[in-house]
Amino acid sequence: MVDFSCSSDFNLLQGSFTMISIKGLYKQFGQLEVLKGINLEVKKGQVIVVIGPSGSGKTTMLRCLNVLETPTKGVISIEGQSLDFSKSVSKKSVASFRRLTGMVFQNYNLFPHKTALENVMEGPVIVKGEDKTAVRKKAQALLEKVGIGDKIDYYPAQLSGGQQQRVGIARALAMEPEVMLFDEPTSALDPELVGEVLKVMKDLALEGMTMIVVTHEMRFAREAADEVIFMDGGVVVERNKPEEIFTHPKEERTRKFLNMIQ
């Protein structure tokens, strides 16, 4: 008993308390069961890269964390707030739960009728009701941080894919989320633009942001991830440090997948 409380205190001091906990997560689309009981814990400040073949459920899991998909059953907790999807969840609790996570989409999904700056300001001003002048400063700083401080008044259509995605990251950060979720953030980009987005993500990781990244960028996984999760068939097959999983995968399915993509 004494040991237990000591170790938990120790963990807290290390800043490694649990940020995300997923228990028994199921998601069904009609007859198709996409997630078949996901259990996952992520500590504060961890960067988790999720890999796996298409149809393995990795994107669905990410979307469940942002409640863009409503899980069939299971419990998700982020920073102490929980949603139990075995019961019906209220719109209000979903809205407040969503604020804990920032989402970066494969296709950026910027608002085309708003400038880069307006895209970033939209959430804090409209959702949080913050003061516009203060938000403008914050948004400018965020766009500066992601390296497009000189293009804040451009519309998305006037920006390259890499620039749009960086605006997307700034837009999510503006809501000051506890966790950042990235859904294949570089998959829609031309190869020469991938680096600039990954660099922003790495910087974010170094600042201690808790991140879950679904990606095919194995170099990013090696360089920035604390742990890599391999998903297949709607379950977590293997979870390990990147160097371990890439060099000594324990599961046959992981080995096969890594052989195919490398």
Added chain:
Amino acid sequence: MKMYLNSIFADPERTARLVDIAKTSLRPLLEGAVMNTIPLTIISFIIGLILAVLTALARISHVKFFQIIARIYVSAIRGTPLLVQLFIIFYGLPNIGVTIDPFISAVIGFSLSVGAYASEIIRAAILSIPKGQWEAGYSIGMSYTQALKRIILPQAARVSLPPLSNSFISLVKDTSLASVVLVTEMFRRAQEITAANYEFLLVYSEAALIYWVICFFLSVIQGFMERRLDRYV
């Protein structure tokens, strides 16, 4: 045609009379346009648009009841002639003790009509906005209403502007139907003028010309608005 032209130009007295009628009818015609045709169009279109947005939202909502109400409304309005609808409102309703002023009757009829037709335009426009836009709104914590108002409708407005302009221009001309429910809009004025002088071709053509001028200006405004809304694409 030749006879008519001959009758005008061969006879200076008749020419003078026609010029005089054209001149004196211009004022009442324009009056009818300014006092009734234009207000009737604008008021009906605004109410119709509000109805249309609500109907479109009901059609795409997940609540079956709203869907059904909206479907029946659109079906009933599209499936019956506007002229018949106006007759029911103005001449029919008094039979059950509901008597409505001509102008108001016309506003009701035209608003219901615009609401039904434009709802299909707006519904299609809303559905044409990628699902990712809703999701992006939700992902930064927006509610359905916030996402709709801030993200979806502004984009849908751009998509629906050309077809809605079409509806608006149609409505300008459709208001001539209000003449049958005794609204003294431009066409009814024209009828009143011809009743006194029998110069149907001249006066009706004059009215047609004024409709054309109004619609021409509206398409100029449409072009201006489209360029404005297109600036970010």
